[in-house]
Each structure stands twice: as C-alpha cells, then as structure tokens.
Amino acid sequence: MRFKLFLALTLFCANASAAEPAEDKVELPIPSSSAQRLYSKAKADIVQLRSLLKNGRTQSSVGSGFLIGNSNLAVTNYHVMSQIALEPDIYVGEYVDTYGKRGTVELLAVDVLHDLAVVRIDRKGGGFFNVPDKLPTLVQGQYLYSLGNPLDLGFAISEGAYNGIISRSFYDQLMFTGPINAGMSGGPSVTVDGQVAGVNVSKRLDGELVSFLVPVRYVRDLLKKVAAQKEVPKDFKLVVGKQLQEHQATMMARLEKTPLTFKELKPYRVPVWESDQVRCWGRANGKQSKSYSYDQVSCAMESALYVSNQTQTGHISIEHKLLQSIDLGDLRFAALASRSFQNQSMGGHKDTRYTAPQCTEQFVTNGKLPMRAVLCVRAYRKFPELYDFTLLTASTDSGRMSLQTRVDTSGVTYENGLRLARIFLEQASREVQP
Incomplete structure (x- = not known):
C-alpha cells in the first residue's frame, strides 16, 4: 500500500511538471479595441468603495462606484453602502481610485427600491461619466461594457450584450449577458461611445453570464433628489424604513389588482397569485412511499428588497401541500400530518433583527x-x-x-399582513369546479 501511494504521488508530480511548458505558451485573449479605448478614458473616474470597521479600520465589504461628470459625487449600489447606512457607529466608508489614492466617503442618499446610493468623496471626476436628461436608447444585442473591481483583484472591464428588460423583477432591471463578479457591484455599464446604460447590481448563480443592471433612469432620478435636498439625512434607518413602507404599499396594490387563480390538488382547490413577479412550481413524491402520497404547489416572488447582509424583505411566498394516506390507518396518518404541520420554523427570540414571533391558533371554517x-x-x-x-x-x-398551507409575507404593515391572511383563509375549498 505504501508503494502504491508513493507511485500515485510521483505520477501526479510528474504530470504537473510535464504540463508547465504548455501552460507557458497559453495566451490570454486580447481585449477588443473598444474595451481598451473605453477603459483608458474611464479609469480615472471609477473607484473602489469599502466599508471599514471603525475600530481597527479593517475591511468588511467592497464594491465599485463611478464619479459623475466633474463633480465629487459618485454613484454605487445601496447594498455596497448598507452597513454605513444602517450602522454608522460601527462602519465608515473609504474609496480607492485606480491610482491608489484613498479618501473618506460621505453617504448622501439611498434608493433601496432600486439598490442605488450616492456618496461624496474628496476628489472630482474627469467628466467621462454623465447622466443627462435624455438617456440612451438600447437595442437588444447591443454591446455593453461593465467596469469595476472584481473580487478585490484590481480594476477591470468586461464585455457583454444588452438583452432586454427583466419583467420578473418587481422593479425594472436590464439583462446583461456578460460577467459581473463580486466587487463590481455599483460600477457602471456603458455603451461603446461611453454613455451610461446602467449600474452593475447582481447575477444569477444558477446560470452562465446572466447578470443584471439597474437602469440609468433611476440614477438620474436619485441625482436630482440629491441636488434638491437641503441637508444630508441624519439617520438613514428612517429613510430606509420609509422606502420599505412605500414598497409594501406598491406590492399590496399590485397583488390586489392581480386576480387569484386556483390550482387543483384534488379534491381541493387552493388559491395562488400568478404574475410576472410571482411564479409557481409543482412537485410530488411520485408515490415512492408505499404508505402515503405527497403533492405540492409552491409560489414565490422572483425578487425581494435587499436591506442588509442578513435581511431581505418585501416578499411573499405560498406553499400548498397535500398529504394522502395509501395504506396508513387514521391514527398513523394523523401522526404523520401532525409532524408535517409542526415542523415549521418561525424564527427565535434571540434574533436581533426581529422581535420574537407571537402566534395565535384557532379551529376555523370559511363555510x-x-x-x-x-x-x-x-x-x-x-x-x-x-x-x-x-x-x-x-x-x-x-x-x-391533509391539505396544509403556508403563506409567508415579509415587510408589510400590520393591517396589510392581516388582509393577506384573511384572503387565503377565505378562499381554500374542497369542491372541485369543472
């Protein structure tokens, strides 16, 4: 055994050594002339933005941003600045530009709904990035160029294509078929002639090159608010809270305009909301268990609002699950259904973000x-x-x-939460309509 292990290690090292000359000959792809030209012109006006712990000045999170015109205002994502907005006693901002200069960051405004923020730094831009009233018109397939500091490795530019507006997001986002990596959040994506098309915001982890941008029109609107505000908010938690309330009111209005549809989990009819923002999926155990069958319909909003690393809100999810006995007696099936119903997490009393959940239980009928x-x-x-x-x-x-339903609604007023609960209590039924 010792000889075999030694032989395996020797072969591994030999293969690694043999591969080295081939690796030396591999050439990296040369960036397009458009990308080279854009980066050369834009690099002076892109910055890395960091959240630092005040105590020790150690780095907690990083993102990117870009200076607007010849001003000292920079645009980034709200989620890049969220720690500074919500916990200013613990975190402080810092920027680093492409020449290595560092300086302080002052948060001026946030837009949680569209994941944007505006900050002020101690240097001015060179005028490359501008957000005029008349914005560029994009055509599907058009090349875009994304800039930022991926993975804190250094400033970079990547190429991709614009592929339309995403309808599944609660607020408009642009689909960018190109690489956006962690650390590039808040950086600009521009057209070949340097017009800002959007702000890097996120990507799908379950696909390849499926990335998203905040449309530049929301940047324009936020910059106008900054120009009009008389003073910087003293407590951004109040600003964030007000915007979350606006979102839940909009969410409720959209839900109420969307008629409920019904799915058949025979012999039951269960209510769901299906729309561009809410999608439904089904699954079953395929009767693999000989004792009971299991069918489920799950619906959820495709997006939620980012508040902090630990909190996303403004979301609704619906789950209907039907358990049916095949050869279990009444007592054994009752025990199975009871375990399924009780195996639900509601959160605990130690969570610093929320109060402990308060619950009430009743046996009810909707007729x-x-x-x-x-x-x-x-x-x-x-x-x-x-x-x-x-x-x-x-x-x-x-x-x-046993038909079991769970409806989770996050970030709503007390009255709206009760209204949603009442809607689902009133709509479930057993009769199946033809």
Whole structure:
C-alpha cells in the first residue's frame, strides 16, 4: 500500500511538471479595441468603495462606484453602502481610485427600491461619466461594457450584450449577458461611445453570464433628489424604513389588482397569485412511499428588497401541500400530518433583527373547508410599522387527507399582513369546479 501511494504521488508530480511548458505558451485573449479605448478614458473616474470597521479600520465589504461628470459625487449600489447606512457607529466608508489614492466617503442618499446610493468623496471626476436628461436608447444585442473591481483583484472591464428588460423583477432591471463578479457591484455599464446604460447590481448563480443592471433612469432620478435636498439625512434607518413602507404599499396594490387563480390538488382547490413577479412550481413524491402520497404547489416572488447582509424583505411566498394516506390507518396518518404541520420554523427570540414571533391558533371554517389555523407575526426592530406574517393552515375534514398551507409575507404593515391572511383563509375549498 505504501508503494502504491508513493507511485500515485510521483505520477501526479510528474504530470504537473510535464504540463508547465504548455501552460507557458497559453495566451490570454486580447481585449477588443473598444474595451481598451473605453477603459483608458474611464479609469480615472471609477473607484473602489469599502466599508471599514471603525475600530481597527479593517475591511468588511467592497464594491465599485463611478464619479459623475466633474463633480465629487459618485454613484454605487445601496447594498455596497448598507452597513454605513444602517450602522454608522460601527462602519465608515473609504474609496480607492485606480491610482491608489484613498479618501473618506460621505453617504448622501439611498434608493433601496432600486439598490442605488450616492456618496461624496474628496476628489472630482474627469467628466467621462454623465447622466443627462435624455438617456440612451438600447437595442437588444447591443454591446455593453461593465467596469469595476472584481473580487478585490484590481480594476477591470468586461464585455457583454444588452438583452432586454427583466419583467420578473418587481422593479425594472436590464439583462446583461456578460460577467459581473463580486466587487463590481455599483460600477457602471456603458455603451461603446461611453454613455451610461446602467449600474452593475447582481447575477444569477444558477446560470452562465446572466447578470443584471439597474437602469440609468433611476440614477438620474436619485441625482436630482440629491441636488434638491437641503441637508444630508441624519439617520438613514428612517429613510430606509420609509422606502420599505412605500414598497409594501406598491406590492399590496399590485397583488390586489392581480386576480387569484386556483390550482387543483384534488379534491381541493387552493388559491395562488400568478404574475410576472410571482411564479409557481409543482412537485410530488411520485408515490415512492408505499404508505402515503405527497403533492405540492409552491409560489414565490422572483425578487425581494435587499436591506442588509442578513435581511431581505418585501416578499411573499405560498406553499400548498397535500398529504394522502395509501395504506396508513387514521391514527398513523394523523401522526404523520401532525409532524408535517409542526415542523415549521418561525424564527427565535434571540434574533436581533426581529422581535420574537407571537402566534395565535384557532379551529376555523370559511363555510367551504374546516381548518386548523395558526397566525404568527414578528416586528422589525429597526423599522417601526413593518412586520413579517406567517399563516399556517391544515384541513380537518378527513382522517386520510391533509391539505396544509403556508403563506409567508415579509415587510408589510400590520393591517396589510392581516388582509393577506384573511384572503387565503377565505378562499381554500374542497369542491372541485369543472
């Protein structure tokens, strides 16, 4: 065994050594002339933005940003500046430009809904990036160039293509078929002639080169607000909280304009919301278990609002699950259904973001289906008047079937949370319509 292990290690080292000359001959792809020209002109006006711990000045998070015109204002993502906005006693901002100059960062404004922020630094831009009232018109397939500091490795430019507006996001985002890596958030994406098309914001982890940009029109609107504001907000938690309330009001208005649709989990009918923002999926256990079958319909919003590294809100998800006995007796099936119903997490009392959940339980009927219902609510500690609601129900009309529903609504007012819970309690039924 020792000889075999030594032989394996020797072969590995030999193969690695043999491969070295070939690696020396590999040439990296040369950037296009357009990318080279753009980077050369733009590099003086892009910066890396860092959140540092005040105590020790150690780096906590990094992103990118870009200076507007000849001003000392830079645009970035809200999520790049979120620690400074929410915990200014703990974090402070710093910028580093492409020449290595460092300086302080002052947060001026945030737009949580579109993930944008404006900061002021102690140097001015060279005039490359501008956001005029008349914005560029993009055509699908058009080349765009994204700039930033990926993975804190150094400033870079990447090429990709514009591929339309994403309808599944609650607010418009542009699809960019090109690489955007961590650290490039907040950097600009520009056309071949240098016009700002959008701001790098995110990418899909389950695909290749599926990235997203905040449209530049939202940057224009935020810069106008900065120009009009008389003083910098003293407490950005109040600003963030107000914007979250605006979002939940918009979310509720859209949901109420979208009629409920019904899915059949025979013999039940279950309510869901399906729209561009809310998608539904189904799955089943395929009756692999000999004792019971399992069918499920799950619906959820495709996006949520980023508040902090630990908190995303302004979201709704719906899950309907039907358990049916195949050869379990009533008592054994009741135990199975009870375990499924009780195996639900509501959060704990030690979470510093929320209060401990308060729950109430009742046996109710809507005239069509008797149910056991549990309603839980918890409040946001930093954002008064915002709550998370969880509604759990289980049908009680059969000893051999259990329809179980969970509806989670995050970041809504108390009144709106109760309204959503009431809608789902009133709509579930057993009869199947032809």
